[in-house]
Amino acid sequence: MVKSWRIPALASRPGPRSPLPRGAGSPMVPGMTSTFVTLPEIRQAARRRLPREVYNFGAGGAETETTLRRNRRALSRLAIRQHILVDVRKIDLETTLLGVPLSWPVAVAPMGGLVMFHPDGDVEMARGASQADTLLFLSGATGWPVEDVAAASTAPRMFQLYHHGDRAWVADLLARVEASGYLAVCLTVDVQVYGRRERDILGRWDPRAAMSKAPNPRGPDPEYQARLTWDDVAWLKKTTRLPIGLKGIMTAEDARRAVEAGVGLIWVSNHGGRQLDQTQPTIDALPAVVEAVAGRASIVVDGGFSRGTDVIKALALGADVVAIGRTVLWGLGADGADGVACALDILRTELRTSLALCGQTRVKDLSPDLLVSVS
Numbered sequence: 001m002v003k004s005w006r007i008p009a010l011a012s013r014p015g016p017r018s019p020l021p022r023g024a025g026s027p028m029v030p031g032m033t034s035t036f037v038t039l040p041e042i043r044q045a046a047r048r049r050l051p052r053e054v055y056n057f058g059a060g061g062a063e064t065e066t067t068l069r070r071n072r073r074a075l076s077r078l079a080i081r082q083h084i085l086v087d088v089r090k091i092d093l094e095t096t097l098l099g100v101p102l103s104w105p106v107a108v109a110p111m112g113g114l115v116m117f118h119p120d121g122d123v124e125m126a127r128g129a130s131q132a133d134t135l136l137f138l139s140g141a142t143g144w145p146v147e148d149v150a151a152a153s154t155a156p157r158m159f160q161l162y163h164h165g166d167r168a169w170v171a172d173l174l175a176r177v178e179a180s181g182y183l184a185v186c187l188t189v190d191v192q193v194y195g196r197r198e199r200d201i202l203g204r205w206d207p208r209a210a211m212s213k214a215p216n217p218r219g220p221d222p223e224y225q226a227r228l229t230w231d232d233v234a235w236l237k238k239t240t241r242l243p244i245g246l247k248g249i250m251t252a253e254d255a256r257r258a259v260e261a262g263v264g265l266i267w268v269s270n271h272g273g274r275q276l277d278q279t280q281p282t283i284d285a286l287p288a289v290v291e292a293v294a295g296r297a298s299i300v301v302d303g304g305f306s307r308g309t310d311v312i313k314a315l316a317l318g319a320d321v322v323a324i325g326r327t328v329l330w331g332l333g334a335d336g337a338d339g340v341a342c343a344l345d346i347l348r349t350e351l352r353t354s355l356a357l358c359g360q361t362r363v364k365d366l367s368p369d370l371l372v373s374v375s
């Protein structure tokens with residue numbers, strides 16, 4: 001059952017829409033009323049609005065948060081080499097993922113616990129992603145029936161799977177996922193056990209208790225996730241007719257093995273620094289995975305991507321789509337579906353602007369020679 005809900009006005013929310021343009025060629029999202037004009041502004045609004053432990057649950061990472069910081073640091077160590085005197089009046093953002101046409105190469109990453117950020121949780125996120133015509137990955141830890149989220153979305157959608165227990169239960173869920181128009185299933189493979197997120201632990205706060213407010217809460221079964229092996233990938237392949245992906249691949253060896261097992265989507269991710277601490281930044285892991293996959297599967301990457309220029313770097317290194325977690329989550333926390341659409345719209349404007357400024361007109365043409373390492 002989808003509730004209708006409006007977020008109360010933020011005391012510090014900006015007034016009427018700023019006369020300043022968002023950027024060159026900003027495609028305004030129809031019906032969007034959020035008036036935020038930069039991504040940091042959205043994050044600040046979410047931080048003011050959300051209870052401290054909820055903000056920390058979203059923002060935090062595991063243990064020393066080194067992985068979390070490395071994702072960002074590695075991105076800033078890559079510089080873009082700009083080219084001039086190119087006609088950039090038209091910028092083509094279109095791409096495909098697993099053969100699905102997308103209006104731009106960005107997706108909303110799967111996130112559980114959205115009910116803490118907005119009472120309508122995943123349904124509200126789906127509305128916002130659709131408003132901004134952006135591919136949505138629904139979390140397998142969703143507390144909403146997959147059918148309700150499908151009913152709220154008009155943009156392409158894919159499903160992220162956690163094993164919640166026995167195979168019969170998963171097979172039944174997958175049949176519902178297929179019937180509700182999700183276009184792929186991505187098994188998350190980096191949650192063998194739950195990472196030690198010290199912000200939550202120190203606050204003596206259990207996110208699972210807060211998540212139980214969703215209509216149908218069901219978290220991943222910790223024991224089953226720890227048992228997952230390549231046999232489960234083979235089983236998944238037999239059980240669904242949808243293309244399958246693996247989320248949480250960080251090495252060329254695992255990527256190669258996944259492709260050989262018939263996996264069509266390789267997702268380079270360290271779970272936004274929330275699982276294994278002290279691992280590689282995803283932008284550094286990406287090139288070896290791209291080389292190992294050698295065009296035999298689609299590639300998604302995530303982890304710290306929060307600006308249009310970050311997206312350019314990932315595409316230049318061979319990703320087909322960049323998934324965005326927290327940057328969109330802050331939109332949900334700040335202003336519900338409108339905040340999500342606004343965050344995505346600003347990101348798309350940044351992407352267009354930066355592509356023009358580095359003399360590129362098609363996201364599909366980006367290549368590694370666009371980048372250079374800086375200290």
Ligand SMILES: Cc1cc2nc3c(=O)[nH]c(=O)nc-3n(C[C@H](O)[C@H](O)[C@H](O)COP(=O)(O)O)c2cc1C
Pocket residue numbers: 057058059109110111112113139140141160188247269270271272273274302303304305323324325326327329
């Ligand atoms: C609040 C939150 C909940 C998440 N829940 C899930 C989940 O249910 N399944 C999953 O595969 N990844 C989950 N992730 C990881 C994201 O899908 C993604 O890998 C990560 O957030 C990307 O990094 P970014 O937030 O820096 O963009 C979650 C991330 C956050 C921030």
